[in-house]
Amino acid sequence: MPFEIVHWVSEANPRTIVDGTYGGGGHTRLLRDVLPDDGASNLPSPLVIGMDRDPSVIQRDDVPGGPGSDPKVELFLGSYEKAPAALAHCDRTHADAFVLDLGLSSDQLADRDRGFSFTLPDAELDLRFDPESDLPAHQWLAFHGEKEIADAIYQFGEERFSRRIARQICLRAKERSPVKTVGDLVEICRRCVPRSKNHDIHPATRTFQALRIVVNDELGILERTLASAADWIAPGGRIAAISFHSLEDRIVKNAFRNDDRWEILTKKPLRPSEEEVRENPRSRSAKLRVAMRKADVSGGLPGRPPL
Ligand SMILES: C[S@@+](CC[C@H](N)C(=O)[O-])C[C@H]1O[C@@H](n2cnc3c(N)ncnc32)[C@H](O)[C@@H]1O
Incomplete structure (x- = not known):
């Protein structure tokens, strides 16, 4: 506008x-x-x-x-x-x-190294506006427990399936293959979130929004x-x-x-x-x-x- x-x-x-x-x-x-x-x-x-x-x-x-x-x-x-x-x-x-x-x-969305876009699955899941600040999103996930992850995805993404998603994220970490890339998280969201009625919202939209909000405060x-x-x-x-x-x-x-x-x-x-x-x-x-x-x-x- x-x-x-x-x-x-x-x-x-x-x-x-x-x-x-x-x-x-x-x-x-x-x-x-x-x-x-x-x-x-x-x-x-x-x-x-x-x-x-x-x-x-x-x-x-x-x-x-x-x-x-x-x-x-x-x-x-x-x-x-x-x-x-x-x-x-x-x-x-x-x-x-x-x-x-x-x-x-739009420039940040298109940047291959930032992890903002679902269309770049190999990008590291970073999501920070300032790459020098705090932790990238994949490390934030590694340092937090299932409940904290679920609460953040629910509170900041208003995602109803936050608990399922958090459980899968923590399972991967236990199996020594923690979420590291955009593709890793998108794959979990696809399995945990049923497709929306009009197929207008990507299953990972709310989760990515939540993590971006968290890592950037x-x-x-x-x-x-x-x-x-x-x-x-x-x-x-x-x-x-x-x-x-x-x-x-x-x-x-x-x-x-x-x-x-x-x-x-x-x-x-x-x-x-x-x-x-x-x-x-x-x-x-x-x-x-x-x-x-x-x-x-x-x-x-x-x-x-x-x-
Ligand atoms: C939607 S874009 C702004 C586009 C801009 N109005 C234009 O006309 O090109 C949002 C920008 O805000 C920046 N941003 C996000 N949080 C910020 C903060 N707390 N302080 C300063 N910039 C921030 C992002 O890095 C991004 O570049």
Whole structure:
């Protein structure tokens, strides 16, 4: 929903935008054009800060105008949770807009070494956005017991057959042939998960989603970031988040509802048009929610009479 993002963000007349999930840079390129041209002396220079956890994304040389060559774009390697540090590095305390496009990019899906795609069975089951962080998914499976694995697949994948799958994963480990590749896990899921009625969901979809969420702490990062975002988004500023499954969407919805510093601008989540889904089938489950940071109410300390 790139044009919806541009619409909602531009309404805030932003000078500083954080694109927390840079990916292929599509949003950053569009958001850059929303910025004013001027470098008014007493205001911070117009800037999009692009962040991504994946070093291969940030080090690519096809970023807008080449790395370091566009004065309106700064890229940071790291989780969007560190947005306040990226802002401080650029000599600013607040952003006027914060954009999140959660999940993984098409480039990551196509990468033969990451294990994100079921169509590459020989790939190691890694599933990390940042290959330097924590454990790849196959090691996470090796270090956890059947119950923990089943609980994670159920909680983060909403997979009804989580116990069967976890049992098979642990059986393989006992037989000294632990799950190591995408193909190993897909084969287990095929045996444990009956085909869906319309055959529209691959039997491994939910399990892979669960493991990706676990190894990247995706929901924890989202929850913590949204809980503190009103501290560093300027009054009148916007937050726009695109989520791809119900667990993410629930976190976004509740974060906006539970903090009265946000005014919700999209009463219902926005969905991609039929045309966008035709062009990009992966967008079919996307939901966009937008909120505005309300102006601070100055009332002194609670219970204290006004001076
Ligand atoms: C769907 S893609 C974003 C696509 C991007 N909006 C574009 O227009 O090309 C999601 C990106 O978010 C990144 N990502 C996931 N979790 C992240 C996090 N906690 N912090 C920063 N980037 C993250 C992934 O590495 C991936 O590159």
